[in-house]
Amino acid sequence: MSSAHTPSAHTPSVFQAFTGLSDDETEILNQADRFAQAETYPLARRMDDEEWWPEDIFPKIGETGYFGITAPESLGGAGLDVFTSGLILQALGRWNYALALSWVAHENLCLHNILRNANEAQKAKYVPGLIKGTQIGALGLTEPGAGSDALGSMSTTARREGDHYILNGRKIYITNGPVADVLLVYAKTDKSKGAHGISAFIVEKDFPGFKVAQKLIKMGFRGSQTAELVFDDCRVPAENLVGEENKGVKVVMSGLDLERAMISPICLGMAERALALSVDYAKQRKQFGRPIAEFQMVQSMLADMYTWVESMRLYTYQTLRAANVIGENDGGRGEIHKITAAGVMYVAETLNKVLNHAMQVHGGTGYMWESEINRLYRGIKLLEIGAGTTEVRKMIIAKELLSE
Ligand SMILES: Cc1cc2nc3c(=O)[nH]c(=O)nc-3n(C[C@H](O)[C@H](O)[C@H](O)COP(=O)(O)OP(=O)(O)OC[C@H]3O[C@@H](n4cnc5c(N)ncnc54)[C@H](O)[C@@H]3O)c2cc1C
Structure with a gap:
């Protein structure tokens, strides 16, 4: 990196929030965070600059056990739940959000959908390779x-x-x-x-x-x-x-609810990272002879960001817990349809606000392509478009509210 200020990669204090997670869940998140920082963060900049795909990373994720989180152990999976896969995604979102998207398309959109809807022969044929990361899903x-x-x-x-x-x-x-x-x-x-x-x-x-x-x-x-x-x-x-011929709509609709639940942790991870970078930058950057962190208007932005990140955490976890118990024939209607649409809509829009402040705290440095905050900022819009746009999310929420 050239002239732009480079904040340190690791600013752990901001990640140590009151999370409401159990000890086991905290340990899983922390382990995934260490993996994501060590193995995926060093790839992030080149991936962004060159749209480069690091071929070794999926097999490495597979070896480490971060694919097949919801798959049964008999197929090589971890036998855990959707909530746990959301924690892994949150960690990836902090350190390499582009890889987090690739991970969720593979793990949730493809693999988890196959687990929920395919027959035993199809699972036996496709799931093990996807869990090893030697096969990539979409x-x-x-x-x-x-x-x-x-x-x-x-x-x-x-x-x-x-x-x-x-x-x-x-x-x-x-x-x-x-x-x-x-x-x-x-x-x-x-x-x-x-x-x-x-x-x-x-x-x-x-x-x-x-x-x-x-x-x-x-x-x-x-x-x-x-x-x-x-x-x-x-x-x-x-x-x-x-599944059965002409019954794909069930697969699509339950899959979309789960996808919406799983977009939120990417947003949360990105927002946590943006806050950490902003706190770090505000302490280091000096103007008028003092760190900019001493100016109340900068403090105001940091306080807003912290509050927004914590609200994102609550909504993300609440939505993931709801998605955890989504039944075989659920999805595409009712409470789960509403909460997953509302959760991702809120979290994506709040990420937008967090990153807008983060960019402001970073001043001109943030406007430079090469800065990490710039990379994060360029990611915002997709989260308000993919898996159903904000408008589609609103249509879902309103329809469910009005049919109650
Ligand atoms: C980077 C990226 C990755 C993606 N990955 C995948 C993937 O892996 N698999 C996959 O299948 N798809 C994927 N998508 C597609 C994504 O789900 C769609 O882009 C999204 O659903 C919106 O569709 P669209 O882009 O055609 O927009 P359009 O539907 O054309 O919408 C354009 C605008 O019109 C608005 N609009 C449309 N209808 C209404 C309405 N009735 N009322 C009010 N406003 C309306 C929309 O909200 C939006 O603002 C991806 C998209 C992107 C950008």
Whole structure:
């Protein structure tokens, strides 16, 4: 790093908050934090600068036991819960938020969805490689013409031909898309039934007719790889249909609630890091002959940030605890639908406020691309767009409130 001020990588005091976690949960978070700082933080800057994908990191995460958190031990998993996977994500969010996004697309959107919805043969085939990190997972729902209206406007089709389904269509903005080996993909098996004609499939990258059309260049989360994918008469064995034909909407909706619950810990980790960096910077940076931390207007920003981070922590953990007990047929409606939408909406919007203050505390240093606070700042917007935009989150909350 050149002229810009470089805050120390480790400012632990701000991470030692009153968390309401049990001793075991605190230990898991602290262990994951140590791993994330030692193994993923050193990769973050190059990942951001070059949109570089470090090929060794997924197998290393797998070896360390940070994949398959919710998978049964019989498949090589840790047999723990969604809440615990949220803690690991929080730690990754602090030290390498782009990797945290890749992790959640792999672990939650792909692997956890397969665990919840696939049959035993499919789990036996795909889950162990995903847990080892030797196979990378992704989920393909969004299409060029189907974003917020992902189900209604979906135009990717799958038609049965003997013992295969033939998929045709495009998926866009797919996290891990350029590097994924195993993708959970949604397609319409019966166009006449709208959202109730959707099915889920496991697609391998080597299936004929599957192609990465382009790697997409982003303003933030740059180290996480994002792609547009093409299915051109892509041949998927019929045994790779997940769940029943035309019942994919259940998989999508419960998956989206879980995804929303799991975006919040990334926001929390990023906000904790932004606060830590800002406290550190305010103590070190001198103007008018004194550290800027002595100026009350700077103190005011730090106090706001601390309060917002703690409110994010409460909401994140509350939402994750709710997601922990989501039943097989739950999701996509009711209390869990409302709280996961509200949780991620609040936490993402509050992260925006935290990072706005963090940038202000850092002055010109924060405006420089090479500073860590700049990297964090460029990440904000995705968290108000992915997994359903703020507007979609509001639509969900209002619909549930008005139907009570
Ligand atoms: C970096 C990144 C990673 C992603 N990863 C994945 C992934 O791994 N897998 C995947 O399937 N998808 C992924 N997505 C897609 C993401 O879920 C969509 O971008 C998101 O759902 C919004 O869709 P859209 O971008 O098409 O926006 P649009 O739906 O076109 O929305 C544009 C604007 O219109 C507003 N709007 C739309 N409809 C309404 C309405 N009815 N009322 C009010 N406002 C409305 C929206 O809120 C938004 O402000 C990713 C996106 C990004 C940017």
